[in-house]
Amino acid sequence: MTAPVTDYDVLRVFCGADGRHGNELAVVRDGADVADPGERQVLAGKLGFSETVFVDDPERGVIDIYTPTLRLPFAGHPCVGTGWLLDLPELVTPAGVVGVRLDGEFTWIEAMAAWAPPRTLRQYGSAEEVEALEVPPAGEWVYAWAWQDKAAGRIRARAFPGRDDGIGEDEATGAAALLLTDRLGRALNIAQGLGSQIMTAPRPDGLIEVGGRVRLDGQESA
Structure with missing residues (x-):
């Protein structure tokens, strides 16, 4: 076709x-x-x-x-x-x-967190650990993250889709940010990839803003 x-x-x-x-x-x-x-x-x-x-x-x-x-x-x-x-x-x-x-x-x-596809949210001890990660083998969708400034809600993240479709790393990923916000229950300022920024905020009605x-x-x- x-x-x-x-x-x-x-x-x-x-x-x-x-x-x-x-x-x-x-x-x-x-x-x-x-x-x-x-x-x-x-x-x-x-x-x-x-x-x-x-x-x-x-x-x-x-x-x-x-x-x-x-x-x-x-x-x-x-x-x-x-x-x-x-x-x-x-x-x-x-x-x-x-x-x-x-x-x-x-x-x-x-949007609702339940709408997002499943992701493995994997926390690391520091932003430096996240930055040093190699792209993992295909098979698991991994969102690697660490606190940069917990009090301010600032996070360092990288996303590895694991689909074996030629995209080893996503520069910025809204659905994964939505899931992480749902898990942590607070507004986040996420620095992802080489220089992308994602902002999020949970709402009282269960929706999450990205x-x-x-x-x-x-x-x-x-």
């Missing part, structure tokens, strides 16, 4: 304060260009981003998310990036309705 030629936007989500880094994301604004799920999976694999989003209804915010090898009911950085791009108050994912709000330089989503900066790198065709 061959994916059709289509246009897509390339975003970087969870950029640092200097506008650099962040996790790349492809967004196909016209999901009808690639309507078949098999074709979507082929295109996501061809593009090679950690996630590719297909927008099925740009007015209601209905989206479909794929990694290079599988479909996801929910993912953090695709929702943050697509929410910023479409400028809508909510997105509709297979997992549930994701609230979106833009606040200055940050775009925030609100926010970050988004940049548009341009539009391409495949």
